[in-house]
Every structure is written in structure tokens, then in C-alpha cells.
Amino acid sequence: MGGPRYDLLVIGGGINGAGVAADAAGRGLSVCLVEQGDLASGTSQASSKLIHGGLRYLEHFEFRLVREALLEREVMLDRAPHIVWPLRFVLPEADGLRSRLRVQAGLFLYDHLARRRRIPASRAIDLTADPAGGVLRSDLRRGFSYWDCWVDDARLVVLNARLAAMHGAQIRTRTRVTALARGDEAWTATLDVGGRRETCQARVVVNAAGPWADRAAALARDNAAAGAVHLRLVKGSHIVVPRIAGAEDGFLFQNIDGRVVFVLPFETAFTLIGTTDVAISGSPAEATCSAEEEDYLLAAANRFLARPLERGDIIWRFAGVRPLQADEDQSNPSALSRDYALELSGTGAGTAMLSIIGGKVTTYRRLAEAVMDRLAPLFPGLRPAWTASRHLPGGDIPNGDFGLYVEGLSRLYAWIPEVMMLALARRHGTATREVIGDARRLDDMGSLFPGGLSAREVGYLVANEWAMTADDILWRRTKAGLHATLAGCEEAVKGAVCALLPSNRP
Ligand SMILES: Cc1cc2nc3c(=O)[nH]c(=O)nc-3n(C[C@H](O)[C@H](O)[C@H](O)COP(=O)(O)OP(=O)(O)OC[C@H]3O[C@@H](n4cnc5c(N)ncnc54)[C@H](O)[C@@H]3O)c2cc1C
Numbered sequence: 001m002g003g004p005r006y007d008l009l010v011i012g013g014g015i016n017g018a019g020v021a022a023d024a025a026g027r028g029l030s031v032c033l034v035e036q037g038d039l040a041s042g043t044s045q046a047s048s049k050l051i052h053g054g055l056r057y058l059e060h061f062e063f064r065l066v067r068e069a070l071l072e073r074e075v076m077l078d079r080a081p082h083i084v085w086p087l088r089f090v091l092p093e094a095d096g097l098r099s100r101l102r103v104q105a106g107l108f109l110y111d112h113l114a115r116r117r118r119i120p121a122s123r124a125i126d127l128t129a130d131p132a133g134g135v136l137r138s139d140l141r142r143g144f145s146y147w148d149c150w151v152d153d154a155r156l157v158v159l160n161a162r163l164a165a166m167h168g169a170q171i172r173t174r175t176r177v178t179a180l181a182r183g184d185e186a187w188t189a190t191l192d193v194g195g196r197r198e199t200c201q202a203r204v205v206v207n208a209a210g211p212w213a214d215r216a217a218a219l220a221r222d223n224a225a226a227g228a229v230h231l232r233l234v235k236g237s238h239i240v241v242p243r244i245a246g247a248e249d250g251f252l253f254q255n256i257d258g259r260v261v262f263v264l265p266f267e268t269a270f271t272l273i274g275t276t277d278v279a280i281s282g283s284p285a286e287a288t289c290s291a292e293e294e295d296y297l298l299a300a301a302n303r304f305l306a307r308p309l310e311r312g313d314i315i316w317r318f319a320g321v322r323p324l325q326a327d328e329d330q331s332n333p334s335a336l337s338r339d340y341a342l343e344l345s346g347t348g349a350g351t352a353m354l355s356i357i358g359g360k361v362t363t364y365r366r367l368a369e370a371v372m373d374r375l376a377p378l379f380p381g382l383r384p385a386w387t388a389s390r391h392l393p394g395g396d397i398p399n400g401d402f403g404l405y406v407e408g409l410s411r412l413y414a415w416i417p418e419v420m421m422l423a424l425a426r427r428h429g430t431a432t433r434e435v436i437g438d439a440r441r442l443d444d445m446g447s448l449f450p451g452g453l454s455a456r457e458v459g460y461l462v463a464n465e466w467a468m469t470a471d472d473i474l475w476r477r478t479k480a481g482l483h484a485t486l487a488g489c490e491e492a493v494k495g496a497v498c499a500l501l502p503s504n505r506p
Contacts, residue, residue, distance in 0.1 A: 427478060
């Protein structure tokens, strides 16, 4: 027993765990975050990658959630303009579905529920004149446009982990909590670190295990110390196709089952289509995109697209599991609340466990503040909230003007190809110079891979971002894996990246 002692042990390195770790560490608490796999390897890498109010949630009267989420768009644009940017959405009118008046009323609320500074208002558009109309069937003549934000979800997690570490937090990946024992002053957590057993102590446990939160709560040997957590697991899948010609906007397509499906520009060369709502009961780790879900998404998109997509167009697919609040009265998974809840069990140091249920990528920062509010009585003298006005690492771009910043970098590093420069700047913002380091010409970057990845960047990701395997690099720290798949050289790239890693792990 024993091991290092912390104020807070955070279980789970998804967006909620990383966000709580950063907030708590910045308020002066000693924090350890443990993640059984890689950072963002759970649900947080598999979202639709939107910082959005959630237009659809208005139909379920989730005004609190929508307002909070709408406000966060502006906050996140300021904090991380390299990985968050505004995206225009086009919503074509569809016969027999929601009426024009109903959509208009929803958009009016969306525009006015929260103050906007940088996000434009919605408006009616003529699809015969708007460039977006070219992507759609020619008989679709009217629609609306509105704005939300895009985010690189996996990088958002990593940047929050970095922020936490900058404030002294320990970030331990490939470390699984296998047992939790209550004590007089502190919990003792048993950790499995790649087969090796370790322990650590913490006054309070934050259970941010996402779709595993019920299992994490049950690890407490004394059940009185940890309240039961009830989740509904709802799988959502996406498919990726090469960029649909002209589809530079996001599209929101209404489906005949009352749901909506997003068609989104993804990286520079792809279109992302999602998502589904499938209730599951098995292990979240085993969720995959089924053939039925692929067909569903293709059919939903093809009802609107000028050039229908086929199965053969799909180059990648992924599934994630939403950890939603259980609601006995609701059988429709699409109608379950996307809001979060916090369950605090135990009353003092050594017994208190706070479990996070639900939550959106969009609202992770507010959720972290709510967690700290709940824990404040246990930590007298806790510093006040601070994250709203603090940039994420690499986000301190002058005036938040990403375009201008990249132009400056391109002048400074004229020997870096444009595509690579843009990819580096999107991933690292003002830390791009750190990644390039003392390289003076392209050869100095080492082997080059699709998606603007280089051996030098791999080294940086290993040294600074807890990347250990080729998949960490190719699918979470970057999406170079996707570019390699499109180029038909995924295995070769994976092997080459693997050879660069100290761990040599795929
Ligand atoms: C299809 C889909 C689309 C979505 N789209 C959006 C969107 O566009 N915008 C938006 O705002 N939200 C979206 N969401 C919601 C959002 O993705 C999730 O709410 C969010 O990612 C949940 O984050 P989390 O940190 O709670 O969970 P996770 O990311 O799953 O993190 C939990 C982590 O805990 C770890 N863990 C579990 N047990 C243990 C243990 N015993 N020891 C150590 N580690 C452990 C897991 O490995 C995992 O990495 C979407 C969700 C889905 C499924």
C-alpha cells in the first residue's frame, strides 16, 4: 500500500478527465490522471468534432444545455484558434419533414439564446445561387445557413492534458485503475501499469471514465463509499469518404426517421458523415460501425446529394459510445438527454468520489468548472475558476487570426511545403516552431509521411504528448493515418512510424 499521494485522482483521459485535471491543477491541487489506453482513445476521439449548441436539442427543450454550449463556441474559438474554427452549415428544406416555420423558429432561438461575437447569425439561402447548392440535388432550391464550430477532438484532449501537466499534474497513460479502497484520509487506488501493479493515494477520486463510468464506480471495494452509476450506452458511427466535390460547408440533412445527419468537411481531403444512435449493452471497447449503419448513413446523405455515394467510396469508419444519463421513461436513444450530471458520493477525504455522467466535448470546460464547484468544500482555499480566459497550448495566436499566423510561418519557413505547414500549424499553433526546432531544410525533418507528418514531428509527439504507439500518432495526435489510407500506403506508413518509436509498438 502507499505510493505517491495526490489531492485528486482522475480516472479517464478523455475530454472530461483531461478538462478536470487541467482545471484542478491550475487551481493548485495535486492531480494524477490515469488513462487505461491512450489519451482520447475512448469516446473522445469518435465524436462528430463539433463545438455546437446542438440545434436538434431544442426540440427536446434542452435550453440550459444549448445555451451553455452556444456560449462555449466563442470561448473555445478564443482559447484554441488552431484546432477550433467556425464552420458554416447548410440546412436544405425537405418536403414532408420539419416545416419551414419550425426550422426558422429553431434558428431564431439558436441565434439569440446566447451572446455572439464572432459567430455569424443564421439566414435563409437560395440554393440555386449559393455555391453549396451545387453539392445538392438540383430540385432542392431553398434552405438556411447557420454557424457552429469545428474542433479536432483528440487534440483537444491532448492539449488539456498538456495544460494540466504544465500546472504540475501527473498524466499516466496505459495505466488502468483496477481497485479503489477507502481510507481515513485518502483513497488507495490499485493501478495496472502494463501488467505491473502499483498503488497511489488520493483524497478525492473523480470518475471520468465515460462509458466505463459505471464499472469505475463499482471498483470501490466498499460500495457505501461510491454511489452506483447508471448509464445508457448509445453507439454512434461515422463514415469517411474522399471530399465530396464542392462540399466545403457542413450540411445538416433531415432524415425520414426524424433524426438529422451531418455531412462535414474533414481534414483537407475528406468528408465525414454521421451519426447513428444505436443502444448497446456490451463492452464500449468493442463498438464498431456495422454494415447497417453504413447503409443508413449513405441513404441519409444520398437523399440530398447531387452525386450519390456508394459503399465503395467509404475509406474509413469509426464508432464511439455515448455515456448518457439513464432515463427509464425514454426508449428512443436519440431522445435521451445529452446534458451531463455529477454524482457525488462520500463526504470527505478518502471517501468522496465524484462521477461524471454524460457531457459533450463542447461543454467539457464548463463541466470541469461544475466539478470543481462540487469539490470546493473539500478543498478550502481552492483558487477560483480560470480556464475561460486561458489559451490552450499553441492557442496564443495573435488576435486569434490563424490565417495570418500561417502566412507568417510560411514566410519564415519557406522551405516547408504549404500543405505540411498548414497541417503543422493546425496541430500545434504557436508550438509549431518548437516542433520544427533547429531544422533548416526539408531533409532535416527526417522521413516524410502523408498528412504533413515527419519523423521530427513524431519525435516531438513522443517527447511532449505521451504518444507511444503508431496508432497514437497516426489516428489521434494527427490524422496522418487517414491520408495514408487514401494514398493506399497505410501499412507501410504504420511500419515506418513504428520503427521511429522507442516502444516500437503498432
Ligand atoms: C458518435 C458521437 C458523436 C458525438 N459528437 C459530438 C460532437 O460533435 N460534439 C460534442 O460536443 N460532443 C459529441 N459527442 C459527445 C462526446 O464525444 C462525449 O460526450 C465525450 O467524448 C465523452 O468524453 P469522456 O471523457 O466522458 O469519455 P471518454 O472519452 O470515453 O473517456 C473516458 C476514458 O476513461 C478511460 N477509462 C475507463 N475506465 C478506466 C480505468 N479503470 N482506468 C483508467 N482509465 C479508464 C477510457 O479508456 C477512456 O479513454 C459525440 C459522441 C458520440 C459517441
